[in-house]
Amino acid sequence: xxxxxxxxxxxxxxxxxxxNLVIDTLGYNNIAQWDSVAxxxxxxxxxxxxxxxxxxxxxxxxxxxxxxxxxxxKHGITF
Amino acid sequence: MKARxxxxxxxxxxxxxGATRGIGxxxxxxxxxxxxxxxxxxxxxxxxxxxxxxxxxxxEGGPLAxxxxxxxxxxxxxxxxxxxxxxxxxxxxxxxxxxxxLEDALLGMVTRSQIERVFAINTFGLLYCxxxxxxxxxxxxGGSIINVSSIIGSNGNVGQSVYGGSKAAVLGITKSLAKELxxxxxxxxxIAPGFIxxxxxQNLPQEKYVERLxxxxxxxxxxxxxxxxxxxxxxSDLSTYITGQCIGVDxxxxx
Numbered sequence: 001x002x003x004x005x006x007x008x009x010x011x012x013x014x015x016x017x018x019x020n021l022v023i024d025t026l027g028y029n030n031i032a033q034w035d036s037v038a039x040x041x042x043x044x045x046x047x048x049x050x051x052x053x054x055x056x057x058x059x060x061x062x063x064x065x066x067x068x069x070x071x072x073x074k075h076g077i078t079f
Numbered sequence: 080m081k082a083r084x085x086x087x088x089x090x091x092x093x094x095x096x097g098a099t100r101g102i103g104x105x106x107x108x109x110x111x112x113x114x115x116x117x118x119x120x121x122x123x124x125x126x127x128x129x130x131x132x133x134x135x136x137x138x139e140g141g142p143l144a145x146x147x148x149x150x151x152x153x154x155x156x157x158x159x160x161x162x163x164x165x166x167x168x169x170x171x172x173x174x175x176x177x178x179x180x181l182e183d184a185l186l187g188m189v190t191r192s193q194i195e196r197v198f199a200i201n202t203f204g205l206l207y208c209x210x211x212x213x214x215x216x217x218x219x220x221g222g223s224i225i226n227v228s229s230i231i232g233s234n235g236n237v238g239q240s241v242y243g244g245s246k247a248a249v250l251g252i253t254k255s256l257a258k259e260l261x262x263x264x265x266x267x268x269x270i271a272p273g274f275i276x277x278x279x280x281q282n283l284p285q286e287k288y289v290e291r292l293x294x295x296x297x298x299x300x301x302x303x304x305x306x307x308x309x310x311x312x313x314x315s316d317l318s319t320y321i322t323g324q325c326i327g328v329d330x331x332x333x334x
Contacts, residue, residue, distance in 0.1 A: 037262075040217075043214065044214065044217045044218055044263070047214065047218050048218045053161065053162050053165040053211075053214070053215070054214075055158050055162075056154075056158070056210065
């Protein structure tokens with residue numbers, strides 16, 4: 001599984017949505033499933049899948065799929 | 080057949096703040112005696128190293144205790160602390176949030192800097208630690224957060240509005256986090272020590288000391304180990320169905 005697939009899996013797992021909805025512009029609170037509880041579940045999924053530890057500022061800045069990918073890139077994850 | 084020790088902490092990573100002395104050190108030693116890998120956290124590197132040496136000399140065959148220097152009032156330092164734990168240990172099972180300061184003053188003499196200092200350590204620092212610790216725990220299926228409050232937080236006392244306020248906040252934080260983190264299988268409980276023989280209480284004037292002693296039903300001042308025993312219970316599998324609770328370790332003290 002490549003990192004893009006891992007990222008999509010994190011979103012589908014944490015938000016309970018199909019993979020076709022996981023596009024760059026999908027945003028926090030844009031859909032009912034991506035609420036604050038799901039956001040923290042997403043953080044746990046991402047940290048486990050990519051073996052990183054995000055800081056609070058990054059968690060707050062992770063407001064779209066694109067933002068999330070860019071934050072992971074800062075942690076050395078390549079896409 | 081040998082019965083399993085229900086207090087066994089073998090394989091668990093336990094982080095203790097305020098581990099340079101008193102309750103923090105006693106709990107660190109007790110956790111290590113039960114097989115835990117203990118990380119002692121404090122501000123005084125010399126005391127931390129001495130405590131780690133004491134524990135490692137006393138515990139034979141178990142994992143070696145270690146220390147990390149951190150001022151938990153500094154959120155940036157707390158972030159680095161838990162990033163280090165993540166890099167070195169990859170998980171965290173128990174957080175004993177024990178670091179605290181005690182400063183007494185009658186209301187008219189309370190200063191802004193005193194309020195900020197006491198809350199920065201007793202309340203804000205505890206929250207910062209819970210924030211990062213819970214994320215490490217969530218990724219490995221749960222854990223136990225033990226917050227050290229105080230009998231002053233639940234009952235109040237003359238001259239302790241600031242300290243009492245900071246410790247009452249700990250109770251509110253504990254009950255809220257217990258609800259918020261339950262879905263991640265993280266238990267959050269508090270301990271409320273009474274009059275415990277630590278450096279914090281040793282400066283009390285003799286008459287006050289005697290007065291406090293008279294208010295304790297069990298007739299003696301508490302020891303750090305008394306509190307450590309409650310911490311061990313909350314860290315262990317004996318308390319796996321307990322969350323959002325506060326255990327008073329006060330010998331039946333009345334305030």
